[in-house]
Amino acid sequence: MDIFLQQVINGLVQGSIYALVALGYTMVYGIIELVNFAHGEVVMVGALVSLSVIERLVSRGYTGWPLIVISVLVAIPTCIALGLGIERVAYRPLRRAPRLAPLISAIGVSIALQQIAALIWGRNYLHYPDILPKTQYLIGGAVISQVQVVILLSAAVLMAALWVLVQRTRLGRAMRATAQNPAVAGLMGVDVNRIIATTFVVGSALAAVAGTLIGAYYQVGNHTMGFLLGLKAFTAAVLGGIGSLGGAMAGGLLLGVIENLGAGYMGKLTDGAVGSNYSDVFAFLMLVLVLIFRPSGLLGERGVEKV
Amino acid sequence: MSALLEVSGLEVHYGGIQAVKGIDLRVNQGELVTLIGANGAGKTSTLKALAGLLRPAAGQIRFAGQSLVGMPVHQLIRNGLALVPEGRGVFPRLTVAENLMMGAYVRRDADGIIADLERMYGLFERLHERREQKAGTLSGGEQQMLAIGRALMGRPRMLLLDEPSMGLAPLMVQKIIGVIRQVANEGMTVLLVEQNARLALQAAERAYVMEGGRISFEDTAQACLNDPRVRAAYLGE
Secondary structure (H helix, E strand, C coil): CCHHHHHHHHHHHHHHHHHHHHHHHHHHHHHHCCCCCCHHHHHHHHHHHHHHHHHHHHCCCCCCHHHHHHHHHHHHHHHHHHHHHHHHHHHHHHCCCCCHHHHHHHHHHHHHHHHHHHHHHCCCCEECCCCCCCCEEEECCEEEEHHHHHHHHHHHHHHHHHHHHHHHCHHHHHHHHHHHCHHHHHHCCCCHHHHHHHHHHHHHHHHHHHHHHHHHHHCEECCCHHHHHHHHHHHHHHHHCCCEHHHHHHHHHHHHHHHHHHHHHHHHHCCCCCCHHHHHHHHHHHHHHHHHHCCCCCCCCCCCCEC | CCEEEEEEEEEEEECCEEEEEEEEEEEECCCEEEEEECCCCCHHHHHHHHCCCCCCCEEEEEECCEECCCCCHHHCHHHCEEEECCCCCCCCCCEHHHHHHHHCCCCCCHHHHHHHHHHHHHHCHHHHHCCCCEHHHCCHHHHHHHHHHHHHHCCCCEEEEECCCCCCCHHHHHHHHHHHHHHHHCCCEEEEEECCHHHHHHHCCEEEEEECCEEEEEEEHHHHHHCHHHHHHHCCC
């Protein structure tokens, strides 16, 4: 088996999930310069809501991909409502406050959501029922599962759709204009509050899909799963250049690949002293290196395309 | 003549001081009127109150018979009022064409928008040459043209211009003033707020002179140019 290729494939799969979550961070940052620390928890809620849907329907005989589709169709509106609620309650009243205030508010929302999730779903790890086919495909000495293929494809389709939305539509143009100069966008007739809310809607919908895919992939979840995932996705956004859509996509994929290559070779490199369970170290080592050598991120130059 | 914009008894507080202390001002349909005055006279505060960016402490602002007080900013252009902000405010990372399209954000008539886009390219050749360039790469004068063109794309009934000559080379200033005149000649109602009094008075039909938050003088632009007080205070003579 080709370990290198295998780790790259695993990395791209994991990375495309990071990218979907990172887009939520970067879009909100691009438009209101706020790091929405509660975004990871929105992903967690998406994952657990879809798990609940799956559990309920599995007992009635549903199975396979249609069940995932149904669960994501429930998770998306739930996460959108949650994202809109967070923006309205925790961020909008602080729009003109010093920058630290909304940041603290974001952390507060994050903790609150974790605890609410613990009340609803309990504190134990929840396991997803086996509903998906275990089909695997061989490519060039490596193995890719059907679940992985679906994750890669759905992430690619969503990112392409987002790109078209932002670059080619009237709404996307208004979003970019608002990110660059909200006061003037208002003079053009853009309802800035609605554009900001729309950004949360898009980010939360992506988070719902990411949550569902994570559940389908790892088949385990609990109320704290959003924390590390959120931190990694935020790292990916910073890695690519926060505020940049292309940066979030590239940063997510890159982070996933680096992490998996690190995990794959860590044992060999250290002669077994340190194992693959240290793979998280790579993510944050990358963050530190990028912040030292290229603080604006890989794609984040002065001319970034913010949204 | 009918007043398109009518301001009465306007008072505006800004940063703890009373920047505008009760002014009356009217702009008739089709007129090019200028509001001049030194830095800190209250011109920008007046304009911000008109645009809904500052809430007046007292007074009335009526545009086309409707009160503008308390109207959200994004409703202004829908009611026919376009403001070209101080410092142009182009979207630097949108292309010239995208900036112009943002001006037409509230419109839904695709054919009309395309026709107006061509009209703007006719009016401003430089913008046509640079239509695919990011607006941030344009010179100050080109950005000012873009800002005016963008405002016109919304098909406003009235144009408010805040210091369009600021920071521009003399030659470019002449060009911008020429454009403003041309737009006014085509029937647009314009309120031009300027620090460069000589320039504004040469372009406008009527003028208000603002001083310490009050209108100290109002007359035809020609009369202002000939008035010894205005000449001494604002034309450096």
